[in-house]
Amino acid sequence: MNNNVTIIDIKMPFLSMVIFMVKAAIASIPAVIILSVIGSIIFAVLGMAFGTGNVTTQFYQQPF
Numbered sequence: 001m002n003n004n005v006t007i008i009d010i011k012m013p014f015l016s017m018v019i020f021m022v023k024a025a026i027a028s029i030p031a032v033i034i035l036s037v038i039g040s041i042i043f044a045v046l047g048m049a050f051g052t053g054n055v056t057t058q059f060y061q062q063p064f
Helices: 014-050
Strands: none
C-alpha cells in the first residue's frame, strides 16, 4: 500500500509570507548566538587539549 503525499501548491498571501520570513529571520538570531558560543567553547577545549592556544608567541620569542 502506497500512501505518499505530494504537495503541489501553497496558497499564501504575499504580505503574510513576508511577515513569516521576517519573523523567521529574527528568530534565527538567538540560535546563531547560541551555536557560536557552543562552537567557541568546543574550539577552546580542543585548543587547550592540543596546546594550540598561543600561536603568536612563536614569532616573538626571537631576540630583536
